[in-house]
Amino acid sequence: MIPDDLRYTKEHEWVRIDGDQATIGITEFAQDELGDVVFVELPPAGSRIDANAVFGTVESVKAVSDLFMPLTGEVLEVNTALVDAPERVNEDPYGDAWMIRIRIGDVSELDALLSSEDYGRFIAAGGSES
Amino acid sequence: MTRRDRVARHASLNERLVFEKGSPGRRGSDLSAADFPRRELSELIDDELVRDSIDGMPSLAESEVVRHFTRLSDWNYHVDLGLYPLGSCTMKYNPKVNEKIARMDGFADLHPYLPESLVQGALEVQKRLEECLAEITGMDRVTLQPAAGAHGELTGLMMVRAYHESRGRGRRSILVPDSAHGTNPASARIAGYEAVHVPSNAKGTLDLDALDRLTNPDVAGIMVTNPNTLGIFEGEIARIAERMHAIGALVYMDGANMNAMMGVARPGDFGVDVLHLNLHKTFSTPHGGGGPGAGPVAVKDALAPFLPAPLIERDGDGRCRLDDERPESIGRVKAFHGQFGMHSRALAYILACGPNGLREASETAVLNAAYVRSKLEGAYHLAYGAPTLHEVVFSDRFQAAHGVHVMDIAKRLIDYGFHPPTIAFPLVVRGAIMIEPTETESREELDAFIDAMLKIARECETDPDRVRSAPHTTRVGRVDEAEAARKPVLRWRPPAGPAAN
Numbered sequence: 001m002i003p004d005d006l007r008y009t010k011e012h013e014w015v016r017i018d019g020d021q022a023t024i025g026i027t028e029f030a031q032d033e034l035g036d037v038v039f040v041e042l043p044p045a046g047s048r049i050d051a052n053a054v055f056g057t058v059e060s061v062k063a064v065s066d067l068f069m070p071l072t073g074e075v076l077e078v079n080t081a082l083v084d085a086p087e088r089v090n091e092d093p094y095g096d097a098w099m100i101r102i103r104i105g106d107v108s109e110l111d112a113l114l115s116s117e118d119y120g121r122f123i124a125a126g127g128s129e130s
Numbered sequence: 131m132t133r134r135d136r137v138a139r140h141a142s143l144n145e146r147l148v149f150e151k152g153s154p155g156r157r158g159s160d161l162s163a164a165d166f167p168r169r170e171l172s173e174l175i176d177d178e179l180v181r182d183s184i185d186g187m188p189s190l191a192e193s194e195v196v197r198h199f200t201r202l203s204d205w206n207y208h209v210d211l212g213l214y215p216l217g218s219c220t221m222k223y224n225p226k227v228n229e230k231i232a233r234m235d236g237f238a239d240l241h242p243y244l245p246e247s248l249v250q251g252a253l254e255v256q257k258r259l260e261e262c263l264a265e266i267t268g269m270d271r272v273t274l275q276p277a278a279g280a281h282g283e284l285t286g287l288m289m290v291r292a293y294h295e296s297r298g299r300g301r302r303s304i305l306v307p308d309s310a311h312g313t314n315p316a317s318a319r320i321a322g323y324e325a326v327h328v329p330s331n332a333k334g335t336l337d338l339d340a341l342d343r344l345t346n347p348d349v350a351g352i353m354v355t356n357p358n359t360l361g362i363f364e365g366e367i368a369r370i371a372e373r374m375h376a377i378g379a380l381v382y383m384d385g386a387n388m389n390a391m392m393g394v395a396r397p398g399d400f401g402v403d404v405l406h407l408n409l410h411k412t413f414s415t416p417h418g419g420g421g422p423g424a425g426p427v428a429v430k431d432a433l434a435p436f437l438p439a440p441l442i443e444r445d446g447d448g449r450c451r452l453d454d455e456r457p458e459s460i461g462r463v464k465a466f467h468g469q470f471g472m473h474s475r476a477l478a479y480i481l482a483c484g485p486n487g488l489r490e491a492s493e494t495a496v497l498n499a500a501y502v503r504s505k506l507e508g509a510y511h512l513a514y515g516a517p518t519l520h521e522v523v524f525s526d527r528f529q530a531a532h533g534v535h536v537m538d539i540a541k542r543l544i545d546y547g548f549h550p551p552t553i554a555f556p557l558v559v560r561g562a563i564m565i566e567p568t569e570t571e572s573r574e575e576l577d578a579f580i581d582a583m584l585k586i587a588r589e590c591e592t593d594p595d596r597v598r599s600a601p602h603t604t605r606v607g608r609v610d611e612a613e614a615a616r617k618p619v620l621r622w623r624p625p626a627g628p629a630a631n
Contacts, residue, residue, distance in 0.1 A: 036615075038615035038616050059615075060612075063312075086616060087616065
């Protein structure tokens with residue numbers, strides 16, 4: 001399940017672009033690999049985070065994984081509901097379980113994001129760089 | 131079915147909490163005679179602070195108490211019972227001579243506030259252990275204070291920071307390979323560093339090109355585990371150390387896997403500046419619930435000024451003294467000189483083995499892992515083909531084709547009477563099954579384990595449901611780990627009902 005109206009990263013984040021803002025979450029593939037998510041840690045609204053920097057962590061019964069910022073930007077809104085209901089990441093990764101909404105800091109970075117077709121090919125090949 | 135399938139090890143009844151057992155009025159106390167003068171309670175405590183009864187205090191007969199705890203003890207799986215193949219944990223059998231030494235009156239009855247003159251024996255044990263660990267690792271000085279591996283990591287990284295700050299610049303980041311123990315990046319963060327991941331190459335070792343791309347003057351050091359968590363020796367370690375030293379950075383080694391190379395290779399000889407050891411892994415002190423850990427940290431002379439104070443110094447007359455006059459020290463990291471009971475056990479182990487014995491222990495650990503690898507290869511997918519040392523990492527790829535995953539295999543192994551290996555780690559292998567048999571297992575025990583693993587591999591093809599629904603022989607089957615982590619119940623509450631008494 002790879003919605004074609006979103007952009008993606010090789011770290012398995014999705015990005016929904018809306019004007020100068022973007023909403024970010026993790027993909028269906030990511031939640032399936034992680035297994036049952038038990039804890040989500042997100043940055044406070046107002047933080048300014050560089051592209052590729054860690055913006056939070058997601059913990060499952062198997063592992064703790066970093067969340068990587070797909071784009072440089074200022075965090076406008078955080079889905080704090082995930083703190084009490086981390087299972088939403090498993091249930092609705094592209095909807096209810098959006099993680100942060102940002103103001104895009106550098107539109108030139110959009111070019112580096114993957115299309116749904118590219119991301120589909122990437123996970124079909126294993127979903128990992130190494 | 132095999133005999134191992136039919137025989138249940140435990141009574142099949144579940145056991146209630148002690149608070150849910152007994153009945154008001156039952157008693158089973160048998161107190162020893164006091165070795166101090168008897169005084170009335172009212173002489174010691176104000177009446178208003180004394181109560182006649184405690185709500186919910188269990189009332190049990192002696193037989194109920196004895197059976198309760200005996201049953202619970204029978205539920206344990208431990209190294210005295212059988213193979214405990216947790217990869218990266220080195221769950222070796224702990225020889226009983228360690229316990230005899232640690233229980234000697236002069237050690238067991240020590241008080242930490244005794245003056246130096248009365249604890250010369252204990253200080254001698256710690257000093258000799260320091261000297262032995264320095265010799266085994268090829269390092270210069272050792273602190274015995276840290277209480278566990280991760281505590282050792284933090285101590286080591288605090289010294290790395292102190293070292294750089296003493297040269298005017300604390301630097302920003304620590305490089306951590308993607309196959310590292312999860313504690314490595316956590317320790318780096320707590321020590322105030324950014325943890326930067328270094329990817330592995332296709333051989334499962336550190337990628338030198340990636341390392342070069344990540345190397346810059348802000349790098350304070352690298353944390354390597356050698357052999358790494360795939361059980362593969364980082365053959366480029368000397369070159370990695372050269373590159374780090376060329377930019378003034380330090381090399382930290384996680385010594386969790388030292389059991390693979392005692393008496394064979396010394397980290398101090400291949401460029402390591404600071405490392406921690408796990409006495410509860412390599413040096414056969416109890417691990418896990420069996421006892422407190424101990425994570426000594428060894429350093430080269432350049433880092434020695436920053437070691438936690440006090441250190442034990444030997445005076446000219448051979449007596450030991452605690453040296454607190456260490457102005458550049460990062461300070462004390464543990465009260466009372468660390469877990470002394472583990473120091474006496476580890477020294478007993480080292481002296482009982484001797485240099486040749488320690489080397490033989492490592493060689494046998496590697497041989498045992500190679501034996502398991504050779505017998506299971508084919509039935510389980512080998513994640514990396516490179517030669518491995520003391521542990522081997524398979525994956526569930528073959529079994530996943532039948533819809534059976536690593537967790538199912540681990541649960542099924544319980545039915546065959548073994549503790550499961552480490553699973554889902556290292557993270558670089560999807561569905562990892564990480565087996566470390568250690569040197570203390572006999573051929574027969576290894577064969578029984580191999581036999582069980584091969585049977586499970588066959589079951590995954592012929593009867594996958596049986597594996598997916600395992601374990602079948604335990605009182606409790608699968609628990610809801612996700613729910614337990616999401617909504618932990620941290621306190622027992624009495625069931626609602628008519629109040630007792």
